[in-house]
Amino acid sequence: MKKHIPNSLTCLNLITGAIGCIAIIRGNSEWAIYFVLISAFFDFLDGFAARLLHVQSAIGKELDSLADVISFGLLPSLFVFAQLEQQLDQPYLPYVALLIGAFSAIRLAKFNTDDRQSDQFIGLPTPANALLLTSLPLLPSAIDLSGYPLLALALVTCYLLVAPLPMIALKFNDWSWKNNQLKYSLVILIVLLVAMLQLKALPFVIPAYVVLSIIGNFRPAKDV
Structure with a gap:
């Protein structure tokens, strides 16, 4: 029975993402960020459950990526498409948003076949990208990221x-500050941003993550 728990959580990730896609199609784009957050929660839980119960499997790994294509690939694609369709006069340019889904699928396929990503990511993770794009409406009005x-x-x-860009993964081989400075810095920064801005912190969290990851590329590998 326990071997089915992680895959069930993965399916909840997929279903949540699919409901988010339906919400966007029905004109409720503002709900997208909440469905991405819930999907990300299930995405975290399925991996955690698999490790805790010692039931990791090849099928679970593939199913996880298939679910992520929907929740963190198709959903943000539809979200950006809906925004661009409202903001641009050009009828065909909004379809560029579908590239998000295509590149997300490539990213996930690379993850499944790249053994360098056990303690770091290569390229921006799809959940982070989905969170960034769907949280843009939470930006202050002074920051206009609409249209072009x-x-x-x-x-x-x-x-x-x-991109062949090593990115921070919050996976700890030990808990020392010396070997995990950037990871702890990222966690502290996220906590501070959320404490100050609550949900409106989300559009700033992912850029901060990218910047810290780039900084990490100029440091010894053990500090990344």
Whole structure:
């Protein structure tokens, strides 16, 4: 029975992402961020449960990526498409948003076949990308990322998904500060941002994550 628990949680991730896609299609784009957050919660739980119960499997790994394509690939694609369709006069440019789903699928396929990503990520993780894009409406009104700036951001994130850029993974081989400075710095920064801004911290969390990861590339590998 316990071997089915992780895969059941993965399916909840997929179903939540699918409901989020339906919400966007029905014109409720503002709900997208909540479905991404819930999907990310299930995505965390399925891996945690698999390790805790010692029931990790090849099928679970593949199922996880299939669910992530929906929740963190298709969902943000539809979200950005809906935004661009409202903001641009060009009828075809919004379809560029579908590249987010395609590059997310490539990112996930690379993850499944790359043994370098056991203690770090190579490229922006798909949940982080989905959180960034769907949280943009939470930005202060003074920061306008709509229309062509949004289109440009979507293309930049497509590149980041598959870029050969080592990114921080919150996986700890030990708990020492010396070997995990950037990881602890990231956790502290996220806690501070959330404490100050609550949900509105989300659009700033992922850029901070990317910046700290880039800084980590100039430090010894043990500090990343």
